Amino acid sequence: MTRTVRVALEGLERGRRELSRGVSQYLCAVHRLGVGDAFIAFDPEAATECDATLLDADRRAATAELFEPRAAENRGSLAVTLLQGVGKGDKLEDVVRLVTALGARGVCFVSAERSVARPGAERAARLRSVAIEAARQSGRGDIPSIEGPLPFAQALEPWRGPGVTRLCLDPRAATPLFARLDEPCVLLIGPEGGWSAEELADARAAGFESVALGPLTLRTELAAAAALGCFAARRAGSPP
Amino acid sequence: MTRTVRVALEGLERGRRELSRGVSQYLCAVHRLGVGDAFIAFDPEAATECDATLLDADRRAATAELFEPRAAENRGSLAVTLLQGVGKGDKLEDVVRLVTALGARGVCFVSAERSVARPGAERAARLRSVAIEAARQSGRGDIPSIEGPLPFAQALEPWRGPGVTRLCLDPRAATPLFARLDEPCVLLIGPEGGWSAEELADARAAGFESVALGPLTLRTELAAAAALGCFAARRAGSPP
Numbered sequence: 352m353t354r355t356v357r358v359a360l361e362g363l364e365r366g367r368r369e370l371s372r373g374v375s376q377y378l379c380a381v382h383r384l385g386v387g388d389a390f391i392a393f394d395p396e397a398a399t400e401c402d403a404t405l406l407d408a409d410r411r412a413a414t415a416e417l418f419e420p421r422a423a424e425n426r427g428s429l430a431v432t433l434l435q436g437v438g439k440g441d442k443l444e445d446v447v448r449l450v451t452a453l454g455a456r457g458v459c460f461v462s463a464e465r466s467v468a469r470p471g472a473e474r475a476a477r478l479r480s481v482a483i484e485a486a487r488q489s490g491r492g493d494i495p496s497i498e499g500p501l502p503f504a505q506a507l508e509p510w511r512g513p514g515v516t517r518l519c520l521d522p523r524a525a526t527p528l529f530a531r532l533d534e535p536c537v538l539l540i541g542p543e544g545g546w547s548a549e550e551l552a553d554a555r556a557a558g559f560e561s562v563a564l565g566p567l568t569l570r571t572e573l574a575a576a577a578a579l580g581c582f583a584a585r586r587a588g589s590p591p
Numbered sequence: 592m593t594r595t596v597r598v599a600l601e602g603l604e605r606g607r608r609e610l611s612r613g614v615s616q617y618l619c620a621v622h623r624l625g626v627g628d629a630f631i632a633f634d635p636e637a638a639t640e641c642d643a644t645l646l647d648a649d650r651r652a653a654t655a656e657l658f659e660p661r662a663a664e665n666r667g668s669l670a671v672t673l674l675q676g677v678g679k680g681d682k683l684e685d686v687v688r689l690v691t692a693l694g695a696r697g698v699c700f701v702s703a704e705r706s707v708a709r710p711g712a713e714r715a716a717r718l719r720s721v722a723i724e725a726a727r728q729s730g731r732g733d734i735p736s737i738e739g740p741l742p743f744a745q746a747l748e749p750w751r752g753p754g755v756t757r758l759c760l761d762p763r764a765a766t767p768l769f770a771r772l773d774e775p776c777v778l779l780i781g782p783e784g785g786w787s788a789e790e791l792a793d794a795r796a797a798g799f800e801s802v803a804l805g806p807l808t809l810r811t812e813l814a815a816a817a818a819l820g821c822f823a824a825r826r827a828g829s830p831p
Contacts, residue, residue, distance in 0.1 A: 452807055490806070565668070566668075570728075584805070
C-alpha cells in the first residue's frame, strides 16, 4: 500500500532540476529518499505531473532528473462548487482540505450575517498552500478554485443562469440530497448557526432548492464532507 | 434558526429536578437562560427526551421542572456500523463525533499493524462523553455504541454471518460505494497508511467487498464522513 512520494513543483520540464531547500528536505529527510529513488512531481496550476529520480540527495539542495510531464492522472472530477458560509477559527483551512481531497471543482467562502470571523484577502496564499498540500496527500493533480469571502448576494450572483443544479443544505428540507446529485452543481452550506431567514429567502429567489442530508444538525465542515462525499461516491467507478 | 437548548440528563422523570453544577452553568451562564425559560433534557442511554422549564436560575445549583419524557425524536437512524482503523493522535474523538452526528449505529475501533497509537480502555469514558456532546449538538437523542480498539480478526468476527452488507473502503476498488448503500451494513475503513496486504486478504475472506469513494486518497476521518454521509443522504426524506 506504500504510495510513491509526491511533491509539488511549479513549471515541470523534462531534464535536470535543482530542488528548493523545502523540497530537498521533504524528500531526503522526511521520506529518506536516496540517490536513484523515484518520486512524482506535480504542478497543481498546470494539472501536470511527471516521474522523477533523485540524482543528488543533499537534504538542503537536492537535484533530480524529471521525465516527460503528462496530464495529471487524478484531477478534481466533480463539477461541484461549494458556497461555504464562513465560521470562526480554522475552518476555512479544513474546508479547503476536504474540498480538495474529495475532488470538487472549487469553493467560494460566503460572509454571513451570523458568521463570527471575516478573514481578509491575506489568507488567500495560506489557503492555496493548504490546497496544494491536500492535493499532494490525496493524489490529486490540480487544486480547486478558492474564492471569497464574498458577501452573500455577490457569492450567489454567478449562479443565476440555467444549466446548473443549485442546492442549499437544510436539515428541515423535505427533499433528500440523494435525489439531486446532478452536476454541474453549486452547493450552499450555512455557517455555524445557519443562514438568516432573509438569506434563505434570497437563496430561494435565486433558484436554490433546499435539500437534506438527514434530520440532524451537522457542523459545517462535516456537512460539506458528507455532501461532497455523496457526489464523489456517485462518480466513483463511472467513466471520467 | 435558533434551536432550543439541549442538555443531557440521566434518568428523566416528570417533576422537579435539581441540576448539577455543570448543567446549571451550561444553562444559566453559557446560554443565559432565566427563570421560566424552556430547554430540552435528553437521556442518551434511554433515548428519551422531555421538555423542561427553569424554576431557579442559580448558575451553580439550578432547579428545573421536567415534563413527561418521550422517545427521542431523532435517534441514530442508520443501521451502519463503522469498523475504523486506529490512527495516531486525536482522531478517535473526531470519528466518534462524526459517527454520532451522522446517525450511525456504532463504531468499533480496530488495531492495525500499521497504526501508530493503541489507546487503552481508559479512553472509553472520554469517548462516551464526546458522543454525548456530539448528540447534544446535532440534536440526536441517543449515542452510538463505541467499542475497541480490538485486534483486526476479533473486530471482524461478529460480522461473518449472513444478512449484513460488508464493505471495505479502498480507492483502487472498481465497485463504487454508491452501488452498495444497503443496510444493515458494516463499513471497514483503514487507518492512516492503510491495511496490510494480509489484513485486506483476511477482510476479503470474511466477505468484505472493496468499494471506492473515488480515486483520491482520503484521510481516515474524511473517508468516514464522506461514506456515512452517503448513507445519511440516502435515508433523508425517506420514512424512518
